[in-house]
Amino acid sequence: MPQGGVGVHRPGSTDVLRPDRADVLQPDGPDVVQCGVDVHQHLWPPEFVDALRSRDTAPRLVGWTLYLAGEPPYEIDPTAHEPQRRAGLDPDVGRIVVGLSSPLGIEDLRPDDAGPLLLAWHKGVMSLPKPFVAWAAVSHVDPDLSGLQGLLDEGFVGLQVPATRLATPQAVEALAEVLRVCELAGRPVFVHPGPVTTVAPAAHSWWAPVVDYAAQLQAAWWAWQAVGRSLLPQLRICFVAGAGLAPLHYERSAARGGPDLLADPDMFVDTSSYGRVGLDSLVRVLGIDSLVLGSDRPYCGPTDPGLGAAATHAVRVANPRRLLQGGCP
Numbered sequence: 279m280p281q282g283g284v285g286v287h288r289p290g291s292t293d294v295l296r297p298d299r300a301d302v303l304q305p306d307g308p309d310v311v312q313c314g315v316d317v318h319q320h321l322w323p324p325e326f327v328d329a330l331r332s333r334d335t336a337p338r339l340v341g342w343t344l345y346l347a348g349e350p351p352y353e354i355d356p357t358a359h360e361p362q363r364r365a366g367l368d369p370d371v372g373r374i375v376v377g378l379s380s381p382l383g384i385e386d387l388r389p390d391d392a393g394p395l396l397l398a399w400h401k402g403v404m405s406l407p408k409p410f411v412a413w414a415a416v417s418h419v420d421p422d423l424s425g426l427q428g429l430l431d432e433g434f435v436g437l438q439v440p441a442t443r444l445a446t447p448q449a450v451e452a453l454a455e456v457l458r459v460c461e462l463a464g465r466p467v468f469v470h471p472g473p474v475t476t477v478a479p480a481a482h483s484w485w486a487p488v489v490d491y492a493a494q495l496q497a498a499w500w501a502w503q504a505v506g507r508s509l510l511p512q513l514r515i516c517f518v519a520g521a522g523l524a525p526l527h528y529e530r531s532a533a534r535g536g537p538d539l540l541a542d543p544d545m546f547v548d549t550s551s552y553g554r555v556g557l558d559s560l561v562r563v564l565g566i567d568s569l570v571l572g573s574d575r576p577y578c579g580p581t582d583p584g585l586g587a588a589a590t591h592a593v594r595v596a597n598p599r600r601l602l603q604g605g606c607p
Contacts, residue, residue: 313372315598318572323402348474358576383473413438440472444498466514495522516546548572
């Protein structure tokens, strides 16, 4: 497959995501230990906005109105995608990892349609200043494995994949070749909700993120439990939004003959959209070492579940470092 299938951009001397920045968590300040990391934000660079505006079918932007196949039109706040403004929202966060918005469905488009959008995404986020780094994305219709490796070599922290591509054990097996590129490179995979197919009424614009997204994440979590770890024993993987709270169903899994919920130091969930009740429940099932800070800005802000100083340090500092760089809890 040609390089354009992933959207590879070879950076010049002014780009910020480069191989010589191997430690993606190195903050500008003197104390790396206290560097907070938000692993889940979305910020659209101008190149990506222009690419969406050039389309006449979904996903597309008309001005700042986003049109998707399975969701009501969504009005984007352009100020929410200004890097300097975004970076100032969380002063104690020294690294922000941005990802392609997988509900757009770009990864599932035909390669000719996906290529320009992926190229614009990768090129645009490479020009973002500190504290931003980024997840790579890949076309799933005809994935370019060498192109993905090139993106990881250039400084992308790992690969984001839509949960819809991990919806069944068979889907995990089909995607294993792509995921193995990250495993061999020692880079993590970030599982994010993908596109939805049923349009909810505009009056219920909350339906897709509350129902469809959570269901996708639950399916991906259990598909990974079924076969993922046996296929990719050394891959670090993170599911956004607490995996749709799928871990809380472990008792039902046990009652119905499902897989055991085993301790897995290389499996994480992020905290986006959940507060004290959800996060405390996840800690009771998974332990604090599995939680990482993910805000999902600009759609949500980070929450403070009030679990104490040690837990806050684990979620915001220690655990994200293990997700991105490896190591033991």
